[in-house]
Amino acid sequence: MPYQRVDRATLRARLQDRFDAAPFWTDTDANLALNHALRLWNALTGYWRRRISISGPINDPLIPIPSGSLVQRTAVTCQGQAMTPTTLHSLGLLRPNWWTERTTSGGSVPTRPLLWAPVGLTLFVVWPAPVVQMSFGVDGVRTTPILTTDGSFIDIGDEELSVLIGYCLHVLAIKAGPVVVQRTAEYHRTFIRAAALRNSRLLASNWYRNFERQSLQKAIVPPAIPPAETLAS
Amino acid sequence: MTDRELLDELQRAVIETPDEGLTWASGLWTLAEILGYANQRQQRYLHETLVVAGWAQQSITPNDSVQSLPGGWLQTLHVLAEIAGRTSPLLPLSRPVTDLITPAWATSSGRPLGYIDHAVGTQTIELSPPPLTGGLLHLFGSWLADTLDRSGINLAVPDELAPYIFYGVLADMFGKQGRAFDQTRRDYCESRFAEGIAIGLAMVEAVTMP
Secondary structure, X not given: OOOEEEEHHXXXXXXXXXXXXXXXXXXXXXXXXXXXXXXXXXXXXXXXXXEEEEEOOOOOOEEEOOOOOEEXXXXXXXXXXEOEEOOHHHHHHHOOOOOOOEOOOOOOOOOOOOEEEEEOOOEEEEEOEOOOOOEEEEEEEEOOOOOXXXXXXXXXXXXXXXXXXXXXXXXXXXXXXXXXXXXXXXHHHHHHHHHHHXXXXXHHOHHHHHHHHHHHHHHHOOOOOOOOXXXXX | OEHHHHHHHHHHHXXXXXXXXXXXXXXXXXXXXXXXXXXXXXXXXXXXXXXXXXXXXXXXXXXXOEEEOOOOEEEEEXXXXXXXXXXXXXXXXXXXXXXXXXXXXXXXXXXXXXXXXXXXXXXXXXXXXXXXXXXXXXXXXXXXXXXXXXXXOEOOOOHHHHHHHHHHHHXXXXXXXXXXXXXHHHHHHHHHHHHHHHHHHXXXXXXXXX
């Protein structure tokens, strides 16, 4: 995908291009809306990713993810070997005694951690727990790069930039009142659709299907706002 | 995102003078009221999505089916019972199902096979059958988050999901009966909060039932 570096000042200018009058927002409002849009884009698509290395605890199946490093973990390796994802419930069904089993337990217990299961977004457990310090590589979605100065930039393609800018306008619209919120609602729908194209889990979810169905219903049934109302009213 | 940053953004959204939530000149809302909305929405979000989950350990009281949960316990994700050096997962059950499986379960002690969450009151868990001996309960779940009080503490939810707390609070603000009431924006913000719960659940890939 064609990336380009876009700084915060340029993003604000592009946002202003979407509004044919003096804006009803300040530069600070726009900056906050941009960061809001970037955070949601990252949450919905996992756009910014990284790999971190964690020195696992000894004799403890619980491994916390360092605060501020990852938002969501997607894959885990142990000493460079991929581990299989599972769930706490499946782990309990597979190995009822998994919590106390270690790499030195013997029998059918493997000698290195093979399975990992998430516990919320900030923890995961491994089975079996190692008795020596081992290095775990965790791939995942990193914390969103927030634009703090006008020189701060993001790498993003134009096709997604337009979606982000449109959504920013919709975020700001809450300040302008219900009329503008409804008139910019299509930007929100476009934002969600663009995110779903990048996230197959979102695309297949019941929530997204209901969202599209409601969007279609709103398109068929017009909102109960008199057409003569303008932004000035 | 800190509680002050959230309050500042809320002020901007409702055209109040932004001062990190200190004053609400319109008189439509008060700081205490907004903080109440923020705390309630955050706790509700954590309860429904389990985005921030952890582990706790409780001693098992023998011969008593009702065991206490840690203070501030919000939602149970998974339970293990460690008795005599061996752990076993406990199935989440309901009282009717437990009674159907073993009508005399409450009077026959043994190794617990399942748990009933909050069956006999808040902050309690009931084990079926009652444990014959002591041991440890390994609890996976979520706690109440630290109270937001404009002291600059971080929201418990990740920053990427904090915008949905913002919309949840706005839904409460616009839903206040009186001069502040705005049905369109209230309904919109409520739908955004529901969207946030769906997104949070998708991120966590939570399994609430086996």
